[in-house]
Amino acid sequence: MTEQEQLRLTARAAVLKALAHPTRLWLLEQLQQQEHCVCDLTDGVNADISTVSKHLSVLKQAGIISSRRDGKKIFYRLETPCLLKMFGCVEAVLEKNAKAQAALLKPS
């Protein structure tokens, strides 16, 4: 692995890392259709507002979402919708795993 590759892959890993948390994935799904303020998002999550805020900050840091202020509220919106389509392949992995599990349980 050259130093070039190291840099490239570390950057790529950083984006994936930002995605790799159930709460953050849920937040992204909420932002899929329209922007939302933190208060909206907090209602749906079983966690403190500050926790949600920090998750949003992680996604923003990674460049996945952006924010704008409107009065007292801050609205977040998805920057790269292709990410959500991308999860199709992740689902494929999960389905494959589920089938493999099933096959083990039923050894014909």
Next chain:
Amino acid sequence: MTEQEQLRLTARAAVLKALAHPTRLWLLEQLQQQEHCVCDLTDGVNADISTVSKHLSVLKQAGIISSRRDGKKIFYRLETPCLLKMFGCVEAVLEKNAKAQAALLKPS
């Protein structure tokens, strides 16, 4: 977030988490064309064999790669090639970020 969603998103996050490390991304790229043994892969990475082995184990646990033994060697192979295509969108995020950076530096 319902309990259903929680489970679904945790599973999805687990796959993304397995991907979210530069060394593991590098290993996947090596496995893109053909299967490889641990010894092959260790040569290219600047890390202990045991470290590489553990990274491979993480990928295998997630169902992303599989392994087969052939004599003394163990060969790993990619199970879901679509994952590599998927990185196109991750690159899009990175490019967008790079442009945003550039724009900040050159405030016309």
Next chain:
DNA sequence: TTATCATTTGGCAAAGTGACCAAATGTTAT
């Protein structure tokens, strides 16, 4: 100004991750 609302930030404890070394396992060759 003061109060109030929406959000972020700092601090802390618990849990998880990543890397190395050394020891254990499994396989083939002598």
Next chain:
DNA sequence: ATAACATTTGGTCACTTTGCCAAATGATAA
């Protein structure tokens, strides 16, 4: 059986992540 090779596993340590609370910030309303 013993030795040698390829890989995995267990242990340890430093570092990071996550989540909550409390305090700070920013903006509007009274």
